[in-house]
Amino acid sequence: MIAFGTYDAARHPRTAVLVAGLRAHGVKVTELNRPLGFSTAERVRMLQQPWRLPALAARLLRCWAVLVGDAVRHRRAEGRPAAVLVGYLGHFDVLLARVLYPRSVVVLDHLVFAGDTAADRGAAGLRVRLLTGLDRLAVACADVVVTDTDEHRRMLPDPDKGVVVLVGAPDEWRAPRAPRAPRASRVEPAPSLVELVETRVSTSSTGEADGGLSVVFFGLFTPLQGAPVLAAALRDAVAAGAALRVTMVGTGQDLPRAREVLATTPGVTWHDWVEPGELPALVAAHDVCLGIFGDTPKGLRVVPNKVYQGLAAGCVVVTSDTPPQRRALGENVELVPVADAAALAAELVRLGDPAALAEARARSARGRDRIRPQVVSEPLVAELRRRDAL
Template sequence: MIAFGTYDAARHPRTAVLVDGLRAHGVKVTELNRPLGFSTAERVRMLQQPWRLPVLAARLLRCWAGLVGDMVRLRRAEGSPGAVLVGYLGHFDVLLARLLYPRSVVVLDHLVFAGDTAADRGAAGLRVRLLTGLDRLAVSCADVVVTDTEEHRLMLPDPDKGLVVLVGAPDAWRVAPARPLVEPVETAGELSVVFFGLYTPLQGAPVIAEAVRDAVAAGAALRVTMVGAGQDLPRAREILARTPGVTWHDWVEPGELPAFVAEHQVCLGIFSDTPKGLRVVPNKVYQGLAAGCVVVTSDTPPQRRALGESVELVPAADPGALAAELIRLCDPAMLAAARVRAARGRDQIRPQVVTEPLAAELRGRGAS
């Protein structure tokens, strides 16, 4: 099998989870990868702003030229693969993969719908329709379309082509053994809380900010770290301007992020009630759990289904409920019980576990 495309596993670990998991199932995976070098936000911005497209096209063609050369060399050495996995954000790469490997089983990791993501970030009209058309073209080129939730699978033009594979977390996030389940916490100590993300509407950063503000005002001893930048950051900063104990970081290098998150007791997920927010289980939920944190996130169908027994769930878009949960976790006994629940789910998000459906699909097609 070949993992193919312009994906960047350092920035977006989803493809690394799939590759590592399939290898753990005994699938030989060779990577043909020429990272494009753009973040998700940069790609979406380029698609929303047509005058930026020449930059995307030039870099994409340069990466594709390298991929074609890699393909020719590999085919001479090993022949054609049984299956080709097109990595995350492969809306364009899957077109090339279909042309280069017409007889192979093409698997598209369609973690992000371009039209849906653009709409969540404020786009509308023709741009969203064009991006939705790109989604349809991409999935039409694949034999198997991997999504992260059942809600996303049902958004496909042909849901029967879809296969749900949870996002999971790379083993790199298991930076240290989970904290002792009954580790004592000083009553007078602070509860350390971390949020990291792109501050897009689905993440609900203003909800987090209001909850932290209100919990601290009610007497909760919190030490909160907010990491990242994006459209909702100014509003979050405004809400927390007079709240003590909050530290802001614009960026943490991907290689340093697992250890950074693991230094905290609680990791926050997403809290909006936007349509996209109700359909996803974000990376940070899996990653925070893998890092040994107690994870608090919104009580949505996909999150409850995937991790409901391992994370602490609160109603979406409800800062009062989130504030109450943070206050509750300041109680050492409540925090210890939450750690027990988190530890039970930690092994269920490893690459080998979450990729079992994909490994079984490939075995069934004789393409493993």
């Protein structure tokens, strides 16, 4: 089997989880991958702003030229692959895969619908229709389409093509190493990651260190994540007497509003960016990892990476009570009503109690093995075996 495309497994570990899961089931997977180098936000911005498309096209064609050479050499050495997995954000890559491998089972990891994502970030009209057309073209080129939730599977023109595979988390999130400290983006000094880890160790399972309960949020601050909601909840929890140490990581359209809400709240540290290899240790240094809280249509259909990653890193995960999140991990995460800052604040106050935090950690620990690559990839392995593609 080949994993094919221009995916970036460091920035977007979804494809890495699928590849690791397939290998754990004894599947030989050869990666033919030439990362494009654009983030998800940059790709969406390019698709929303047509004048940026030449830069995307030029880099894509360069990567494809190398991929064609890689494919030819692999075919000569190994023959035709039975199956080809096109990695995350492969809306264009699947077109090339279909041309290069017309008789192979082409699997598209369709974690993101371009039209749906653009609409969630404020686009409308013709641009959304064009991106929705791109989604349909990409899906038409695939024999099997992997989605992360049943809600997304039902969005496919032919839902029977879909296979639901939970996002999961790479195994490195289970044993994160202490990396270099990122630079904070506000004047007050930010604790280093080593200091955060030492603080986590000193709290043991009580959350009673000098700084109280430690909480982390990381993301792109898009509407589905509900950053203004969680910012209001953090502010109100502190105002209610909760002792919180909060780390906020990322940038995006809702960041200014979140900063405004938390401007006078003590104990909040901001990081614009943390390297992917450093993020697991940063998250693991906290008691609580926050998920998503927005009430956008897309927000009600997803289970985000951060929920799986926070769980794998040993945190208590607090996220919104949506059907896909309850179905996937409801027994192992703490659920609060969607877009309800008061409920989230109350939950954070509750978790400041050592007994409540210990109980939540026990629930979290019971879910860690359910999100390993080998486990979450089982539906895809079963489908490929059904098609005699393994």
